[in-house]
Structures are given as structure tokens and as C-alpha cells.
Amino acid sequence: MVKLKFLKLGQKFTLLLSIVFLIGIAASGLAMSRILNQGAQAQVTSKALMLMETMNSVRNYTSTQVNPELSPRLEEEFLPETVPSYSAREVFETLRASPDYSDFFYKEATLNPTNLRDKADAFEEVLVNNFRSQSASSEVSGFRTTPAGQVYYIARPIQIRQESCLECHSSPAAAPASMIERYGEQNGFDWTLNEIVGAQVISVPAVTVLNSARRSLLLTMAIFTTVFAVVILAVNYWLNRFVVRPLKRMSATAETVSMGDTDAEFPQTTEDEVGMLAQSFNRMRMSLQMAMQRLDRYRSERRGSSGAS
Incomplete structure (x- = not known):
């Protein structure tokens, strides 16, 4: 059985919703x-x-x-x-x-x-x-x-x-x-x-x-199953669009920043928790960028002082 830690976020939510679905249906x-x-x-x-x-x-x-x-x-x-x-x-x-x-x-x-x-x-x-x-x-x-x-x-x-x-x-x-x-x-x-x-x-x-x-039960369970399936699809779609995709974009941006491109910005399209996370990453990126600029100035000043002496 695949360990939970190896599952992606969308897969974990799908697994959780499937368990809830089966328990609810039963x-x-x-x-x-x-x-x-x-x-x-x-x-x-x-x-x-x-x-x-x-x-x-x-x-x-x-x-x-x-x-x-x-x-x-x-x-x-x-x-x-x-x-x-x-x-x-x-x-x-x-x-x-x-x-x-x-x-x-x-x-x-x-x-x-x-x-x-x-x-x-x-x-x-x-x-x-x-x-x-x-x-x-x-x-x-x-x-x-x-x-x-x-x-x-x-x-x-x-x-x-x-x-x-x-x-x-x-x-x-x-x-x-x-x-x-x-x-x-x-x-x-x-x-x-x-x-x-x-x-x-x-x-x-x-x-x-x-x-x-039995006929009434089958009809009712078919309706319940359809509703649960639609809910799972809707939640997965919502999760993928508003959580997984933004996190993937932020992960790609973090990878770019880690390679030295401090001008890359984390996309912020919402004001929810994911948007706040992107805003925090942008502040961290700006702080890193300012720190790198100060470090470059310090290095330039050191090189200038060494040349004058």
C-alpha cells in the first residue's frame, strides 16, 4: 500500500473524500x-x-x-x-x-x-x-x-x-x-x-x-451516489484550481529564486490563505533581494578599499 507521505495533496484529498463517501453511502x-x-x-x-x-x-x-x-x-x-x-x-x-x-x-x-x-x-x-x-x-x-x-x-x-x-x-x-x-x-x-x-x-x-x-432504495442510493460523486469532482476541481495550481506556481518560482533570479515574483491572485502565503514569499524574496544587494555593495566596498591600499 502506498504510504500517505508519498501521495500528492490532491491524491490525499481524493482518498479522504473517497473514505467519507464510502462511509456516508454505507x-x-x-x-x-x-x-x-x-x-x-x-x-x-x-x-x-x-x-x-x-x-x-x-x-x-x-x-x-x-x-x-x-x-x-x-x-x-x-x-x-x-x-x-x-x-x-x-x-x-x-x-x-x-x-x-x-x-x-x-x-x-x-x-x-x-x-x-x-x-x-x-x-x-x-x-x-x-x-x-x-x-x-x-x-x-x-x-x-x-x-x-x-x-x-x-x-x-x-x-x-x-x-x-x-x-x-x-x-x-x-x-x-x-x-x-x-x-x-x-x-x-x-x-x-x-x-x-x-x-x-x-x-x-x-x-x-x-x-x-429495494427499488426505492436503489433509486435513492443512485441519487446519493451521484450527488457524492459530483461533490468529490467539484471539491477536486476547486482544490486543484485554487490550492494545488497556485502552490505549484509558487514552488516553481521558489526554484527560480533559489537559482539566483531574485526578480521572479510569486503570483498572488487571491486574498485567501494561499494568497497570503504568496504575499509572504514575495516579502521574503524582496528581503533576500535587498540582502543580496547589500552583500554586493559590501563586497564592492571591500574590493575598493583593498585597491586603494
Whole structure:
């Protein structure tokens, strides 16, 4: 490795700025990575919560508008369109046809569902039980590992708030015969009013969140790198023009003076420290010139005195 003492002034400044550049890029990269990851999560969470509110609206519409109209037919034929969770699931699948929502997945994870498709897995059971024990807030989010890979999820509790829901879930005797015929008497019963029976879960592959943050990070780091590079070039240009070049000219002038040309002047083009140095060198040159003149006069006088004697 080249020792610092063998490097020129411009090279030393370039080395220093490069070290600062690398440290700045590394530090800002770490900070921006965290910030952008949080921003990407917030963006996905906002989209997921909007979808969840939409699903709640669909559930409410199904319970208050669709179910009363179709319930008389349930004894003869089971109509899944009367089930809020079914309507919400179907509407969500329609939304997933849009590229903006194709990566999102929706599930009403229930501890004791009528349709086993909605059965909560082990992780979702913990979520529901936490909601039931009130050890969790009304909304939780985070990352989890699934057989398909890591996903980012947002969950809210499903609570029985309407008496109409208990018509199908209080007991097999109260449920429509067509529903019992399709799903049996083993699942989806003994629910009670205000009970938390499950959780609405919207998830998206973690890679979607991370890729969004990564793209933003790459763009931000490219901007930072460009700015740092421009700053280094600007500082090097300024240093070369206002420090290195004047010092080189002064060095060349000092070399000329040292060879006996005391009429050579050190160029002073600025009033800064470099200009003051040039001014000091000029005063030193003038002092040297005056000293040399006195020395020449002294020598001339000595030669004159020797000739007279």
C-alpha cells in the first residue's frame, strides 16, 4: 500500500473524500433501508386495510340486504350468496384480477367454521386466541413463514355483532336444512353474540414488500451516489484550481529564486490563505533581494578599499 507521505495533496484529498463517501453511502444505505422498508410496509398496510374495509362493507351488505331476501329459499336450496364470508371471498377474488391487487390474499380464518376452507391454521389460531383474550390490539401485522414462503399479513378480529349471524351458527336445529345437508352438523355451531370467532387476514408475499423497498432504495442510493460523486469532482476541481495550481506556481518560482533570479515574483491572485502565503514569499524574496544587494555593495566596498591600499 502506498504510504500517505508519498501521495500528492490532491491524491490525499481524493482518498479522504473517497473514505467519507464510502462511509456516508454505507450509513445512509442502512438508514434508508430501514426507512424504506417501513414505508413499503405502511403502503401495503394501507392498501390491505382499504381492502379489509371493502370486505366488511360486502359482509354488511350481504347480511342486511341479500340474506333477508334469499333466506326463505334456504330450506329448499342452500345459497352460498347469503353467507357474508362467501360474498366477501368472491368479491376479493374479483379484485385480485386487477394487477394492483393480484398479490394479495384474503382469508376469514375461523376456529370453528362451517366451511372447512376457512379453518384457521396453527398460526392463525394464535392470532384469534390473542384477540379473544384481548392480549392483542384490534389490529396486528407482521411477517410469517408459510409453505409458500414468507408473507406479510394484517389481521383484525371477526366478532359476531348481529343476531342474524346466529340463525345459521347457534345450533344445528336452528340452521337451515339445506346448509346442514351440505356441510353437516359438526362444524360452525355454538357461536354466541359478541364472541370473536375468527380473524380477517389479508396477506401478501414478503418479496412484494421487500422488492418495493429495494427499488426505492436503489433509486435513492443512485441519487446519493451521484450527488457524492459530483461533490468529490467539484471539491477536486476547486482544490486543484485554487490550492494545488497556485502552490505549484509558487514552488516553481521558489526554484527560480533559489537559482539566483531574485526578480521572479510569486503570483498572488487571491486574498485567501494561499494568497497570503504568496504575499509572504514575495516579502521574503524582496528581503533576500535587498540582502543580496547589500552583500554586493559590501563586497564592492571591500574590493575598493583593498585597491586603494
